[in-house]
Amino acid sequence: MATMKDVARAAGVSVYTVSATLSGSAPVSPELKARVRQAVKALGYERNSVASGLRQGTSSLIGLVVSDVTNPFFTELVDRIQIEARQHGYSVLLGISGHDVAREAELLRLMRSQQAAGAILGPAGGAADYRAADLAAGRMKVVAIDNAFPALGVDAIGLDNRKAAALAVSHLLDLGHRRIAMVGGVPRQHVARERLAGYRDTLRRRGVAFVPALIEPGNFRLEDGYAACKKLLRNDPRPSALFVANNLMLIGVMRALGDLGLRVPQDISVCSIDDFPWASAFQPALTVVQQPIADMAGAAFRALLGRLGGEAGPPARQLLSPHLVVRQSCAAPPSRLSARRQVCS
Amino acid sequence: MATMKDVARAAGVSVYTVSATLSGSAPVSPELKARVRQAVKALGYERNSVASGLRQGTSSLIGLVVSDVTNPFFTELVDRIQIEARQHGYSVLLGISGHDVAREAELLRLMRSQQAAGAILGPAGGAADYRAADLAAGRMKVVAIDNAFPALGVDAIGLDNRKAAALAVSHLLDLGHRRIAMVGGVPRQHVARERLAGYRDTLRRRGVAFVPALIEPGNFRLEDGYAACKKLLRNDPRPSALFVANNLMLIGVMRALGDLGLRVPQDISVCSIDDFPWASAFQPALTVVQQPIADMAGAAFRALLGRLGGEAGPPARQLLSPHLVVRQSCAAPPSRLSARRQVCS
């Protein structure tokens, strides 16, 4: 591998001149510039970012830690963050925590040791799992995304989860549903608690009784949605609509409904949080509350860049607004009669 | 940030002793070891991998370049590679080429400049886009995955694409289909050509005529599947089955079929390459040819580790076997009569 010294010798200039032309950190005469360029090409020289990073005390790496890439929300988030990073000259070091807080900490440590300038973290845990000082300590700036709560002690970008739940539940109420079941998340997760709160608040505001039996917690995974759905449908009278707290559980719910031979939306309406490419290819196309993932990625990156640029001040929390996408999985609740008729219309 | 020197001073030993205890590269007396450990903890020392990498001329980073993370095949691939990397003490630097060969080269260059030990590349282009020497040159070892052809000049892990197509088409033929249309890929891509070849060969072997009008190329994206499907269905007589060359186009096909009011599998059968979590939640659950993604990731990583370990020899190519997963989207072709009857059975 050719080094800068080799280039300097080949071009008949000093290493300083080479460094200056390549990084543009200082003006160099056009003639020398050309000679340097030519030598670079002739030798196939490529700058060693590691050496550069060591010298400068930082790198152009940023870390990204998510709990599960195969969750379409995170898949898109990774994609968007990647785009942002590229636009700002950063490369991304990807870590997958598998919902494991210890592993998450380990990944962050690793990224710090790689001298990553910053990291964007989708925290897997709840408030109890973090000490405020930990994330904020060290030179590496971290910004939280998605599961964003104050106890993290760093800038956080999240969804307005209460509003998201309210959007879904209101839509269902507007269609005439009164028995709306919820496939929720585990209470220790901030996101899950907020979505449940949004559900309860909306029912209360609209004067509909809250029925504990119509809530089933899950762990945001496919199997949980499947099991929760089956359990909820054993209620008598059966709920006429299902509000599902995330995309993975929605898949489980749809499978369960398929197994049970229930038609959507004729027999039961379904509305969920999280949009994904398949939602509109389903029969019926799924009505969902969409998270503004690109905006979240943008906001997170902006926050990170701000901190990298030396911005001080206490951790800021930013909640972005969800958006209801009405497709075909929600309809008016079936009356006994119409349910019969619809079997073969 | 504490440095090794600080630790050495705090522990009252030399930096050599610190380095040796931390990396285990040389024996150190238990007593000194303990003192070092304690100093490390007291100072909150974390090793600077950049400095270490500079000195050693390599890093524990490996690059991973894919064309599109949101394609479920690559999503799972990223997940699996990540797991492999972690198990072997590597971190992954993720790059997304967006199907752009120039960008891909740029990403590889970047990774090389970060002194990545190796890279796993899902090539976006065809044979014409690469010169054999390019990928193999440089200290960074690269291994190709998925779109793997000899012209790359590096070890390559791929699917046996002809067999994959044969599996799908045979299944359809066995059910009695004779007019099987194919939503294929662009001919310049190796994968697409192989899948088409598998389709043709299978028809020929089974004595079914190849009808050019029943082939529609796409670019492996959702929109392409949608458009291709609509176009193919304008054939008269209509094809009784659709063989779709990848998952993203399958989504498009399912949307198009939904728009057209065609029922699967009563009106038309559908079989595709690539499995994904939603395939079994669809109504009907989708019959697909599954790629052994975990095995592919494992094989790619093993090949890379081998090269990193100094293995010489010409580039090796390894084709893994696909697997047919029969679900509910394929059935016997409808006769005119039964098609009528099925409308309300």
Added chain:
DNA sequence: GTGAAAGCGCTAACAG
């Protein structure tokens, strides 16, 4: 076993 010291490739302060 342990310590001192050279140097990985680059940048930037300093001197011309």
Added chain:
DNA sequence: CTGTTAGCGCTTTCAC
């Protein structure tokens, strides 16, 4: 404008 040079933090050869 250009060249010389001192390190960034770590590993490792060489001497003890």
